[in-house]
Amino acid sequence: MIVQDAKGSRHATTTSRPDFQIIAKTLDQAKHEELAMELTINDTSYEVQSDGETPLLWVIRDELGLTGTKFGCGLAQCGACSVLVDGVVTRSCVTPLASVVGGRITTIEAIEEDEIGKRVVEAWVDHQVPQCGYCQSGQVMAATSLLKENANPNDDEIAAAMTNLCRCGTYNAISAAIRDLAGETKEG
Amino acid sequence: MKKALAILLVVLVIAAAIVAWFVTRLPSSPFDGQPRAEISNDLVARGEYVARLADCVACHSTPDSAPFAGGLEMATPLGSIFTTNITPDPQTGIGNYTLADFDRAVRQGVTPDGARLYPAMPYPSYVKLSDEDVRALYAFFMKGVEPVRMANRANTIEWPLNTRWPLAFWNVAFVESGRYEPESDKDDLWNRGAYLVQAAGHCGSCHTPRGPVMQEKALDETNGNYLSGALLDGWYAPSLRNDHNTGLGRWSEDEVVQFLKKGRNAHGVVFGSMTDAFNNSTQFMNDDDLAAIAHYLKSLPGDRERDGTPWQYDAASNEKLALSNRTDNPGARIFMAKCGACHAADGRGKTPWIPPLAGTTSSLAPQNASSVNVTLNGSGRVVTDGVPDSYRMPPFREQLSDKEIAAVLTFVRTSWGNTGGPVTSQEVRDLRERTDPASSNPIVLQMR
Numbered sequence: 001m002i003v004q005d006a007k008g009s010r011h012a013t014t015t016s017r018p019d020f021q022i023i024a025k026t027l028d029q030a031k032h033e034e035l036a037m038e039l040t041i042n043d044t045s046y047e048v049q050s051d052g053e054t055p056l057l058w059v060i061r062d063e064l065g066l067t068g069t070k071f072g073c074g075l076a077q078c079g080a081c082s083v084l085v086d087g088v089v090t091r092s093c094v095t096p097l098a099s100v101v102g103g104r105i106t107t108i109e110a111i112e113e114d115e116i117g118k119r120v121v122e123a124w125v126d127h128q129v130p131q132c133g134y135c136q137s138g139q140v141m142a143a144t145s146l147l148k149e150n151a152n153p154n155d156d157e158i159a160a161a162m163t164n165l166c167r168c169g170t171y172n173a174i175s176a177a178i179r180d181l182a183g184e185t186k187e188g
Numbered sequence: 189m190k191k192a193l194a195i196l197l198v199v200l201v202i203a204a205a206i207v208a209w210f211v212t213r214l215p216s217s218p219f220d221g222q223p224r225a226e227i228s229n230d231l232v233a234r235g236e237y238v239a240r241l242a243d244c245v246a247c248h249s250t251p252d253s254a255p256f257a258g259g260l261e262m263a264t265p266l267g268s269i270f271t272t273n274i275t276p277d278p279q280t281g282i283g284n285y286t287l288a289d290f291d292r293a294v295r296q297g298v299t300p301d302g303a304r305l306y307p308a309m310p311y312p313s314y315v316k317l318s319d320e321d322v323r324a325l326y327a328f329f330m331k332g333v334e335p336v337r338m339a340n341r342a343n344t345i346e347w348p349l350n351t352r353w354p355l356a357f358w359n360v361a362f363v364e365s366g367r368y369e370p371e372s373d374k375d376d377l378w379n380r381g382a383y384l385v386q387a388a389g390h391c392g393s394c395h396t397p398r399g400p401v402m403q404e405k406a407l408d409e410t411n412g413n414y415l416s417g418a419l420l421d422g423w424y425a426p427s428l429r430n431d432h433n434t435g436l437g438r439w440s441e442d443e444v445v446q447f448l449k450k451g452r453n454a455h456g457v458v459f460g461s462m463t464d465a466f467n468n469s470t471q472f473m474n475d476d477d478l479a480a481i482a483h484y485l486k487s488l489p490g491d492r493e494r495d496g497t498p499w500q501y502d503a504a505s506n507e508k509l510a511l512s513n514r515t516d517n518p519g520a521r522i523f524m525a526k527c528g529a530c531h532a533a534d535g536r537g538k539t540p541w542i543p544p545l546a547g548t549t550s551s552l553a554p555q556n557a558s559s560v561n562v563t564l565n566g567s568g569r570v571v572t573d574g575v576p577d578s579y580r581m582p583p584f585r586e587q588l589s590d591k592e593i594a595a596v597l598t599f600v601r602t603s604w605g606n607t608g609g610p611v612t613s614q615e616v617r618d619l620r621e622r623t624d625p626a627s628s629n630p631i632v633l634q635m636r
Contacts, residue, residue, distance in 0.1 A: 053541055053578050075582045076529040091529040094579055096541045149511055156515040163525040 037101050041066070042110035052098030056090075057081045059097060060107060068108035068137050072165075079164030082138035083107050089145035108137035117144045123177040131168035138164050143178050152182045211353035212302040217288040217295075218319055224286065227327045235328025238321045241388035241477070242314065243469035247271045256329070257281075257336040262308050263631075267345035269306055277335035290326045297359065304355040307363075312407065313390035316368040321388065362403035381484025382409070384477055389469075391415060394425040394461060409488055416494070417553065422623055422631045423460040424558045426549040431490035432498040433552040433607070444482035446540075448473065451570045451577075456543040459581070460558055463568035471572060496607060499547050505603035506534055519599025522592055526584065527600070535604045542579050546604035556611050559597050560619045563588075585624075590616040 072080030427435030
């Protein structure tokens with residue numbers, strides 16, 4: 001797999017940039033030839049045939065049928081497409097496939113396998129957060145990522161981290177649910 | 189006394205006659221007197237390629253017009269001019285031009301009736317075109333372009349400022365005469381690159397700074413101003429010299445080729461005015477020509493004094509983006525909310541698809557127009573081999589205030605080792621107004 005090393009990590013400290021040869025090769029093949037790539041999603045390995053440029057979201061939904069992750073704006077503006085890559089919230093509509101080869105991808109379908117994710121979903125149910133529900137898989141992902149980074153966020157931090165949009169305006173319920181979790185974690 | 193006056197009068201009349209002759213004369217063309225020759229399909233195809241090299245369509249079309257039918261508005265301080273119909277329509281286009289007429293317009297900026305073109309037509313560059321390329325270009329415009337009947341629009345410059353004959357003197361001062369002459373001490377690749385960059389490519393029209401009367405400060409590599417970067421139309425066209433920070437210093441020749449062929453590489457993606465140059469021109473150049481261009485550009489030395497201390501990535505900035513630190517740092521907070529999802533939380537982007545902000549020219553150049561403009565208005569559609577790009581910068585004009593854009597760009601331009609420096613709300617406000625087509629003071633493509 002020529003894209004094996006082309007993992008653009010989300011972590012500032014461990015960033016490795018794809019080298020020129022790989023970029024040249026993927027660019028030359030882009031639009032002409034599909035590449036075989038191995039993706040790890042929800043602890044399952046998938047072999048996908050696609051351009052390295054293809055947005056991760058398209059593959060998750062259209063090729064793998066994991067439709068819990070939603071298409072919202074396609075421009076990284078709303079967050080409906082959020083998934084976790086190595087535990088960090090990532091907007092999959094602007095994530096080229098080649099950049100996540102080698103990463104551990106988690107979607108809403110498996111969020112309850114994650115200890116923190118499970119508690120987020122429970123809090124979401126307790127607070128009856130969703131209204132129409134379209135943005136909520138992304139919101140759950142963002143909340144899980146937030147609590148992984150900071151187990152006890154204050155209100156300011158919740159506001160700074162939860163930037164996904166909700167057309168129904170469930171923001172207060174989202175904040176309340178996360179505040180509960182922050183408290184819970186503190187006690188635990 | 190009377191006699192002295194009479195002599196003076198005679199002298200003046202003679203001087204006026206010489207000036208009148210000089211400014212309306214038809215310069216000679218090597219094609220003068222040649223009969224109309226049969227045009228072969230091969231020559232038409234070759235001419236089409238030259239038209240791509242010269243990017244004629246970029247200015248001689250509008251998004252709504254047929255190719256080469258003209259009509260694009262270009263601003264001057266005195267009023268607007270409109271590009272002309274260069275399809276072979278005999279009434280409204282150039283169908284009646286002979287090869288010599290065509291040559292005079294392209295290489296000398298003179299129409300068949302002796303009028304001078306504004307140097308918005310880049311004849312100071314095209315003058316260096318070879319006879320063969322001009323002949324091929326003519327063949328393409330006569331036989332390879334569909335004639336379109338569309339009358340040229342009149343300029344909006346008022347008399348007497350619309351007099352164009354004084355341009356004959358501008359030409360004497362600022363236009364070099366003669367074709368590109370290969371440098372004997374350089375190899376063929378370098379000379380081909382120099383020819384493409386200086387003549388058809390007219391890269392300097394945007395990337396070379398201009399002097400007080402709009403002349404390019406340099407037309408070839410013998411002067412350090414050549415391709416050293418310039419501000420135009422609300423964008424900063426960066427240096428194409430070997431400047432480490434603001435030029436091509438960190439690019440390999442292969443990466444230059446890749447940028448011109450695919451519109452993107454590990455350092456960046458085309459945006460602003462370069463999107464049009466890529467969509468219409470550079471991606472159609474063949475690999476040999478792209479290699480030549482890269483080779484020539486990489487031979488131009490940088491200027492450490494102008495360029496500043498060489499950029500190095502500084503990871504310390506990432507601390508400011510940590511959740512507990514960004515709550516009271518508006519720039520960092522907006523970056524994570526609006527920019528980080530694409531350009532990555534370490535500013536390195538997702539290359540080659542989404543460009544980095546760390547170490548890019550627009551983050552390092554003191555001129556911040558490109559940073560502000562692309563944030564307000566987003567990037568244009570990059571179309572490679574007929575396929576549009578998957579990732580595009582959205583406009584933040586409606587989402588972020590002047591203050592917010594200033595804050596986030598100040599963060600970007602002073603983080604990760606970037607030395608571009610802060611952006612003020614006032615600078616954002618100015619460019620916001622000037623890039624809004626509905627405002628009373630919009631930027632129209634400049635006369636260049």
